[in-house]
Amino acid sequence: MTVYPVKGIRLASAAAGICYKDRDDLVVIECQAGSSCATVFTQNKFSAAPVQLAKVHITQSIPRAFLVNSGNANAGTGEKGMKNAVQCCELLAGVLGCDVSEVLPYSTGVIGEQIPVQVFETAIPGCVKRLSEEANAWERAAKAIMTTDTVPKLLSRKAGIAGCEVSITGMAKGAGMIRPDMATMLAFIATDAVIEQTTLQQLLNEATRISFNRITVDGDTSTNDACTLLASGAVDMEPVVAGSTEYAQFSTVLTTVMQDLAQAIIRDAEGATKFITINVAGGKSEADCLAVAYTVAESPLVKTALFASDPNWGRILAAVGRAPVSTLDINQVNIRLNGVAIVTAGEPDSAYTEEAGMQAVAGTDITVDIELGGSAEAVTVWTSDLSHEYVRINAEYRT
Amino acid sequence: MTVYPVKGIRLASAAAGICYKDRDDLVVIECQAGSSCATVFTQNKFSAAPVQLAKVHITQSIPRAFLVNSGNANAGTGEKGMKNAVQCCELLAGVLGCDVSEVLPYSTGVIGEQIPVQVFETAIPGCVKRLSEEANAWERAAKAIMTTDTVPKLLSRKAGIAGCEVSITGMAKGAGMIRPDMATMLAFIATDAVIEQTTLQQLLNEATRISFNRITVDGDTSTNDACTLLASGAVDMEPVVAGSTEYAQFSTVLTTVMQDLAQAIIRDAEGATKFITINVAGGKSEADCLAVAYTVAESPLVKTALFASDPNWGRILAAVGRAPVSTLDINQVNIRLNGVAIVTAGEPDSAYTEEAGMQAVAGTDITVDIELGGSAEAVTVWTSDLSHEYVRINAEYRT
Numbered sequence: 071m072t073v074y075p076v077k078g079i080r081l082a083s084a085a086a087g088i089c090y091k092d093r094d095d096l097v098v099i100e101c102q103a104g105s106s107c108a109t110v111f112t113q114n115k116f117s118a119a120p121v122q123l124a125k126v127h128i129t130q131s132i133p134r135a136f137l138v139n140s141g142n143a144n145a146g147t148g149e150k151g152m153k154n155a156v157q158c159c160e161l162l163a164g165v166l167g168c169d170v171s172e173v174l175p176y177s178t179g180v181i182g183e184q185i186p187v188q189v190f191e192t193a194i195p196g197c198v199k200r201l202s203e204e205a206n207a208w209e210r211a212a213k214a215i216m217t218t219d220t221v222p223k224l225l226s227r228k229a230g231i232a233g234c235e236v237s238i239t240g241m242a243k244g245a246g247m248i249r250p251d252m253a254t255m256l257a258f259i260a261t262d263a264v265i266e267q268t269t270l271q272q273l274l275n276e277a278t279r280i281s282f283n284r285i286t287v288d289g290d291t292s293t294n295d296a297c298t299l300l301a302s303g304a305v306d307m308e309p310v311v312a313g314s315t316e317y318a319q320f321s322t323v324l325t326t327v328m329q330d331l332a333q334a335i336i337r338d339a340e341g342a343t344k345f346i347t348i349n350v351a352g353g354k355s356e357a358d359c360l361a362v363a364y365t366v367a368e369s370p371l372v373k374t375a376l377f378a379s380d381p382n383w384g385r386i387l388a389a390v391g392r393a394p395v396s397t398l399d400i401n402q403v404n405i406r407l408n409g410v411a412i413v414t415a416g417e418p419d420s421a422y423t424e425e426a427g428m429q430a431v432a433g434t435d436i437t438v439d440i441e442l443g444g445s446a447e448a449v450t451v452w453t454s455d456l457s458h459e460y461v462r463i464n465a466e467y468r469t
Numbered sequence: 470m471t472v473y474p475v476k477g478i479r480l481a482s483a484a485a486g487i488c489y490k491d492r493d494d495l496v497v498i499e500c501q502a503g504s505s506c507a508t509v510f511t512q513n514k515f516s517a518a519p520v521q522l523a524k525v526h527i528t529q530s531i532p533r534a535f536l537v538n539s540g541n542a543n544a545g546t547g548e549k550g551m552k553n554a555v556q557c558c559e560l561l562a563g564v565l566g567c568d569v570s571e572v573l574p575y576s577t578g579v580i581g582e583q584i585p586v587q588v589f590e591t592a593i594p595g596c597v598k599r600l601s602e603e604a605n606a607w608e609r610a611a612k613a614i615m616t617t618d619t620v621p622k623l624l625s626r627k628a629g630i631a632g633c634e635v636s637i638t639g640m641a642k643g644a645g646m647i648r649p650d651m652a653t654m655l656a657f658i659a660t661d662a663v664i665e666q667t668t669l670q671q672l673l674n675e676a677t678r679i680s681f682n683r684i685t686v687d688g689d690t691s692t693n694d695a696c697t698l699l700a701s702g703a704v705d706m707e708p709v710v711a712g713s714t715e716y717a718q719f720s721t722v723l724t725t726v727m728q729d730l731a732q733a734i735i736r737d738a739e740g741a742t743k744f745i746t747i748n749v750a751g752g753k754s755e756a757d758c759l760a761v762a763y764t765v766a767e768s769p770l771v772k773t774a775l776f777a778s779d780p781n782w783g784r785i786l787a788a789v790g791r792a793p794v795s796t797l798d799i800n801q802v803n804i805r806l807n808g809v810a811i812v813t814a815g816e817p818d819s820a821y822t823e824e825a826g827m828q829a830v831a832g833t834d835i836t837v838d839i840e841l842g843g844s845a846e847a848v849t850v851w852t853s854d855l856s857h858e859y860v861r862i863n864a865e866y867r868t
Binding site: 113114115116117143145146147148149180181182246247249288289290291292293368369370371374375377378380382383384385387388389390391392398400413416417418456457458460461462464465466 | 512513514515516542544545546547548579580581645646648687688689690691692767768769770773774776777779781782783784786787788789790791797799812815816817855856857859860861863864865
């Protein structure tokens, strides 16, 4: 895959030794003066120190630099964790010659341990010296932010906006503790298009809603989720404004990049052997459709059955039946597994055979279509299966 | 453990061959004329045919007999499943010489397959001939209703009520698809006390709320949950009436029996290696306390960490932080693991050591105490861990 550099956005990584050995675990991102920045953060009430600090900094200044580390989440670390986060931002601000409030911090990794500030102090100056717009700086950074991920998630597209060619390049990390609620565990997307902050935030909110906010591995919303969208404005063009054709064009490409990143997280989910798409349509509201989709997506019994390539549709039916929706007319419920009708009008489909069901779930990609009734509401949620490997990874995470 | 027979309640089991080979899978329970019966059923909207039929029958007659099978849930089986359930009740009613509406059906096992009515027809007459009040009839029945259970759940107590000695004996089955919502997957409790139906139902509702409705293995509410309480009235005593001292005495013993049965389900949960008690206190409402308790209890990350005997309290904190409660003042949150303070006033406890944490979760029984604030609300939920064996059992369930 081609990674398009984004004019005005420079990155560098370093092996600071925060937790891992012999691999990069620190990333600095810098955007040129005049860039806009939009952010969404986790809604977990125990949000991490860097999330809390970033929320304060964006009210004080326009962000210029982003300090990211893997191996330690700096979450559940109390006052000391907050002091450490401030100190790390000060270190980067000192080297760059900017105000501390122009630096946003991001951390991901183990919860409940203090971050080693000393290794930041050692690694930051060299990192800043190597800041680069080049594609390989993106590639190295996408690897540096990984924790239990097995592959980096990096996507890049060109878009023609108002006769200009702009780049949209983004990276994300995440494999477990994934049910983003506003954003997922660390995603950075950058463009060289000209978009002022309010419009950029609107674009990010809209795309997040149907990308990172539509995936779940384990239902466990992280304390550190954060998604950031940068627009350097390096391309010589008129600003993209809300409601325009250019806005719609840009939004389409941005949403594609973010959905592809979100889906890459699910394909790399802890222990995953299946990529499961759950479409729910016809509920009384979008919230009802989502409630059914997430109940099925997070049911351990559905997930273990699909891991076993077992078309145990009774478990899907039981999950639909326990979903927290106010009303459900089971006589209107249709369920299909990769196109094979299993339940029609609330009853086992008369044409269903176990052979057809087995074939439907044999492959890696499984689509579950659930129709609840006649409304026009429709949502899609992506999830993974629950395997032996999932238990192994999460039972051994700290050992 | 001593099993006390319940005067006026007779049971028998048979190896009908519904699904398993060489083991009992059919139980008939009969209560003497004048008995009262109280029931609670699953709130899963896709409730099974026997649940739907039982709900109709109790509006038509006072139950006299109960037909229970394991190996097949008769759920998701459509019109044919309902016809089969009716036919099975008719078979038992025919042999007993009672009306079909005096028979309540119960099924548990695989969802989505039709029950073989023929084997019921063959097995029921012999079963009825062997109906007995003896303790070993209870013991055999408690084994016959098992599915993925590895041990039968049978408990028995004596209570002194108004100068009379009464028996309370109960059995339950369940190990997976356990988050009862009104009752758990098949429980039968019987007493020879004299209690009329309305009072009996009140006793059952109150005890269910803090026993079977406080356990979760996987969050998956079953389509077949049902809990039945019988009072034969065989003891020569005044009826137990609501509001009396005798009511309170009986309620205490009944609740103990039902909590012990509920806890036995958790101890035998699929793949379980830990028995986890989650106490949540001080929330704005009981609903808020329960939301926090269930979010922690059903978090795959918390469950895998405890399986690994890893005091990864960051995952507990993250689960508390994402619980669906309206407000949460994290500065008031205290968390203890088997008495070891890990979070105090929303911050890592200053005296906490990893050694103390390791010791706290080393054993089989782990208590998580979570304080949210100053209110008098308090709930207890029991759950199990998530092990390799859980995945194996549920991936191989139908193979």
